[in-house]
Amino acid sequence: MIEPLILAVPSKGRLKEQVEAWLADCRLDLAAAGGARGYTGALKGLPDVHVRLVSAGEIAEALDAGDVHLGVTGEDLLRERGGEVDQRVLLLRPLGFGRADLVVAVPKSWLDVDDMADLEEVAHDILARTGRRMRVATKYLVQTRAFFARHGVADYRIVESGGATEGAPAAGVAELVVDITTTGSTLAANGLKVLSDGVILKSQAQLMASLRASWTTAQLATAERFLRIVEARAAALQTASLVWPGGADGEVTRERLPLSEVAAAAAELTARRLGPVSSYRSDFVFQTDSPAFEALKVRIST
Amino acid sequence: MRPEPKVPAVALAAIRAPFLEAGAERVDPPILQPLGLLLELAGEALRARLFVVQSEGGEEACLRPDFTAAIARLHLASAAAEGRYYYEGTAFRAAPGGDRPEEFLQVGLEIYDQGGTPAAGADAEVAALAWRAAAAGGRKDLSLWLGDVALFGALIDSLGLAPVLAQRLRRAAARPRLLAAELARAGAEPEAPGSGALATRLAGLSETEAAALLEEVWALAGIEPVGGRGPAEIAQRLVRKAEAARTPALSPAQAEAIRAFLAIAAPLDQALEAVDEIGGEAPALSAALGGWAERVERLIRAGAPVERLMFAARLGHTFDYYDGLTFEVRSEALGPERPVAVGGRYDSLPARLGGAQTTRAVGAMVRPWRAYAGGEA
Numbered sequence: 168m169i170e171p172l173i174l175a176v177p178s179k180g181r182l183k184e185q186v187e188a189w190l191a192d193c194r195l196d197l198a199a200a201g202g203a204r205g206y207t208g209a210l211k212g213l214p215d216v217h218v219r220l221v222s223a224g225e226i227a228e229a230l231d232a233g234d235v236h237l238g239v240t241g242e243d244l245l246r247e248r249g250g251e252v253d254q255r256v257l258l259l260r261p262l263g264f265g266r267a268d269l270v271v272a273v274p275k276s277w278l279d280v281d282d283m284a285d286l287e288e289v290a291h292d293i294l295a296r297t298g299r300r301m302r303v304a305t306k307y308l309v310q311t312r313a314f315f316a317r318h319g320v321a322d323y324r325i326v327e328s329g330g331a332t333e334g335a336p337a338a339g340v341a342e343l344v345v346d347i348t349t350t351g352s353t354l355a356a357n358g359l360k361v362l363s364d365g366v367i368l369k370s371q372a373q374l375m376a377s378l379r380a381s382w383t384t385a386q387l388a389t390a391e392r393f394l395r396i397v398e399a400r401a402a403a404l405q406t407a408s409l410v411w412p413g414g415a416d417g418e419v420t421r422e423r424l425p426l427s428e429v430a431a432a433a434a435e436l437t438a439r440r441l442g443p444v445s446s447y448r449s450d451f452v453f454q455t456d457s458p459a460f461e462a463l464k465v466r467i468s469t
Numbered sequence: 470m471r472p473e474p475k476v477p478a479v480a481l482a483a484i485r486a487p488f489l490e491a492g493a494e495r496v497d498p499p500i501l502q503p504l505g506l507l508l509e510l511a512g513e514a515l516r517a518r519l520f521v522v523q524s525e526g527g528e529e530a531c532l533r534p535d536f537t538a539a540i541a542r543l544h545l546a547s548a549a550a551e552g553r554y555y556y557e558g559t560a561f562r563a564a565p566g567g568d569r570p571e572e573f574l575q576v577g578l579e580i581y582d583q584g585g586t587p588a589a590g591a592d593a594e595v596a597a598l599a600w601r602a603a604a605a606g607g608r609k610d611l612s613l614w615l616g617d618v619a620l621f622g623a624l625i626d627s628l629g630l631a632p633v634l635a636q637r638l639r640r641a642a643a644r645p646r647l648l649a650a651e652l653a654r655a656g657a658e659p660e661a662p663g664s665g666a667l668a669t670r671l672a673g674l675s676e677t678e679a680a681a682l683l684e685e686v687w688a689l690a691g692i693e694p695v696g697g698r699g700p701a702e703i704a705q706r707l708v709r710k711a712e713a714a715r716t717p718a719l720s721p722a723q724a725e726a727i728r729a730f731l732a733i734a735a736p737l738d739q740a741l742e743a744v745d746e747i748g749g750e751a752p753a754l755s756a757a758l759g760g761w762a763e764r765v766e767r768l769i770r771a772g773a774p775v776e777r778l779m780f781a782a783r784l785g786h787t788f789d790y791y792d793g794l795t796f797e798v799r800s801e802a803l804g805p806e807r808p809v810a811v812g813g814r815y816d817s818l819p820a821r822l823g824g825a826q827t828t829r830a831v832g833a834m835v836r837p838w839r840a841y842a843g844g845e846a
Contacts, residue, residue, distance in 0.1 A: 249517075250565055276687055276694035278667070279706040287647070289698075291640055292706065298821060300509055312513050319647035321512050324505075336696040343696065358695040 171217035172389040173380075175229055175238035178206065178220035182372060185264040186239050193400040194450075195393075213396075215389040230256045233379030236386060237393070243269050243347060243370035249309040257376045257466050259459040260397065265372030269307055271314070271365035272354045273343040274336055282363045283318035286343075290322040293342070300324040304335030305345035307367075314345075314367045333357040374459075382467050394459045399451040406452060411436050411444040423452070470520070470561070473570035476837045476844060483605040484837045485557065487598050488578055493555035498539035500559070504529040510538055510790065510821065518562045520571075532561035537790075537815070537832060538822075540579045545824045552581040569807075570838070576602065577812075577834035581819065583827050589764045591831050592794045592814060597771030599810040599833035603798040604774075606840030610801035611809060612777040615737065616784025618642070618791050618813075620744065620757050624730050627751030628723050633713040638727075648731075655724030659717045668711035671704045679704035733782040737765065740780035764794070790815045794831070802846065803839060810835040 176190075176197070177183040190197050190210065197218060199208040208218040219235060226240040231248045237259075245256060273280050280289055290301040301323045305311050308325055315323060326341045333353050335341040347370070348354055351361060374397065376390070407429050413420035413436075424432055433444040476484070504521055505528075519531040533539050536556050544552045557576045564571050578598060580591050600613050621642045625635050641647035667686065671679045680700040687694055694700075719727070730747050733740050741761055748754030769775055784795050793814030800809050812833030819828035838844040 274694065274696035274698075275690075275692045276696065277698060277703060278683070278686065279703050279710055285710070288637075288710075289706065292702075293698075296702075300512070308516070312516065316514060317646070319641070319644040319650075321514065321644060323513060324508055325513055325516070339697070341696075342698070358693045 169215060169385040170383050171215050172237065172386045172393070173217050173219060173235040174210070174393075175219045175221055175226045175235040175240075177223045177226065177240065179222065182223055182241070182265050183220075185262075185372065189262060189264070193396055195396060210393075213389065213393060215385070216393060227256075230375055230377040231379070233377050233381070236377055236380045236382065237390065238375050238377070239372055240375065241265050241267065241370050242373050243267060243307070243310075243368055245373075245375065246368060246370075247307055247309050255377070255379050257378055257463060258373050259376055259394065259463065260374040260401070262372045262374060265370075267347045267349050267370050269310060269345065269347055269367040269370060270351075270354075270361045271343065271345050271367065272333070272348075272359040272361050275355075275358050275360045280362070283320060283365060286362065287318065287320045287322075290320055294322040301343070302326045302341040303343055303345055304328040304332050304341035306332065307345055307347075310367050311345045318364075333359060376463050376466075378466055387464065387467065390463060391457065391460045394463070395453060395457050396451070398457055398459060399453040402452040402454065403449045407446045407448050409433065409436075409444060409446050411441050413441050471564075471569070471571045473573040473838045474844070476574065476841045480606060480841045480843070481837050483607075484602050484835060484840050485576055486605065487601040488555045488557075488576055491553065491555060491578055491594075491598060493553040493578055493580075496540060496543055496554045496556055497558065498533070498536060498543050498556070500533055500561075501530040502533050502539055502542075504531045506542075506822075507531060507534070507538055510818070518564075520561050520563055534562050535560050535834065536575060536577055537579065537818070537834075540832075541818055541822055541824075541830065544579075544581050545819065545822055549581075550583050550828075552579075554579045554581075574837050575834050576837060577832060579830060579832035581828060581830050583825070584829050588793065588814065588816075588829060588831070589760065589767055591829075592764060593767035593771045593773070595812055595831050595833045596794070596796045597768055597773045599796065599798055599812050599835060600773050602835045603810045603840045606809070606837065606844070607842035608800050608802075608809070608840065609842075611798055612779050612801075613773055614779045614781055614784055614797045614799055614805075616781050616795040616813075617757070617761070617793065618795060619793050620754075620782065621730070623753045623757035624727065624744075624748065626753035627748050628719075628726065630719070630723070631716040633709065633716050634719070637713070638719075648727075651719065652724045652728060655719040656721045657718040659715050668707045672708045672711070674704075676701050676705070679708075683707075731782050733780065735780065737778040737780045740782075744782070790818045790821075792817050796833075798835075798840075800839065807839060807845065808836075809839045 176186045187197050195213060196211040197208050198211065199220065206220050208220060210216045210218060221229065223240045224244050226238040227244040227248055229235045230238045245252060280286055293301045303311060303323050304326045306328050311325060328335060332344050332346045334357055335344055336359065337357055344359065354361065406423050406425055409422050409424055409429060409432055410419050429446050436442065436444050508516060515534065519534055521529060521531050523529045540554050540556065555578050559572055560575045561572050578595060580595060604611055622639055625638050638651060641651055671682060674682060683700040683704045726747050730744065733743050741758060745758055784797060791813040793816065795813035797808040798810035799805055810833060814831040816829045819830055820826050
């Protein structure tokens, strides 16, 4: 048996369900060994893939360390690894779920603070007035530090938060927060507002590859098969084939179009008295090239 | 952790000698320093460079990244008015992904006093000491770079700007991005009066009335105030913000003067002439420059190298706690990123640690492995 390709997927929560649904949609159903509570598994149709079920945070860590080849986790968790993470992990595909924004949120009662420039000034005022730095509650230390530095905000302190970060200002342990939000309603319920230029990262779940893992030729070949299936399914979901009688001797013409252009193209054809026009959806559309695999191959070989 | 190679005993003794002659008390502050305090003093940017340690259930600590704060704490704990401290020991700074040593030797001197004598005396003594110690390592490619954080303030004063703008620029001195943004905005039109209706109403009110009005606005908008800032403070800043928006930006000529000033990096006499030229007849800058003539004379008397004195207007600006003279001994081979010695005046630090407002402090630190001619390459 050849060395398996190791794929890490989330072991719990909503993200786990979404990843399972995505794999199933690609006809790569995940079967956990030892039932629903197992921590390893396999993908239907790809016997050379070994699946590891771990928490989303540990997936980022394992990709960074090179313990797994591929993984699915939130970009926000990867960016928290610090340093030149793009040198160690390659983002292959955004998956369209697990969306969350990492934002800077201040009390709504701060009517004088709309953006990061205001925050910089307020931070300075607080230090000058109290001799203490403004406190920012967050568990995203690395990204907070980088973002604040980019905006010239220096007079602050991070208060590490384990959970329920949004309650820190009300509890009096911090003046503001840097936290993940999907709709902003939890922040608003805690009397907080997002700064106009305070979005640090628009995060979603991503398929990622570790550049530090050791890659054999066989593992790369397995990765290529996996990526081609994933891409073919995404292409199928995003496009449709338009078919109409347009040839010289009753032959039909076919053209593949993005879904959003189908109606307009059909209208144009029928206006030219070409019809009937039918549109078909495919299960998979395999292209000759695979952008994700090409990117991976280039980065692995350098 | 990457340690630094050892400096041969003879070379180290030569580098140490000027410090031993300074008549200072040898101190050996704890390696573990409270993390919270260091971040409070130096800002979160330092966190990425710290080795953080914690015992089970204990307070978060870090390995000392340098000796300045550690010795300030010793001095304040001793309750002495004055102090001269000499130290020699290992400091720790994380440098992930690089090949720089993360555990390295520092030798230094810190002087605390209550302002009875001119600051220029201690400034010159410390800078010259750093020079002699660095030069004792045997490198032939050293120069002593000087800077002055106060000079930038004097330049801003000399431009006759609106107070809000002058304040913003002074704050931007240590923040290259803010400063660049402010300079890029030069010549921009101020906002038309009438913007910010709330601010306009608040501006005419007493502090109590303004706070009451702001609380009324909160209530109307259904805002439950959280966080540590009160209504009076927010009302005041709304007024100041509206005022700032109506204040003209820097004129292109003023921005040019600031740019020209910050670009100065030259042999000392030429550099000071250039500062003088930019300042023109402005009294604030002339006064600050006048102090420099005396400072240079003292420096040379204390043993600084006339022919290797350089001046850079930006030197030390990115360090939050320096507030006067700053200096670095640089080696041509190692470049400005890896100075052999650094130091400066940090009068505001003791007060921030709870010391008397009158306490002044100046210090210098040498990295023997960088000073040693056979050392860091």
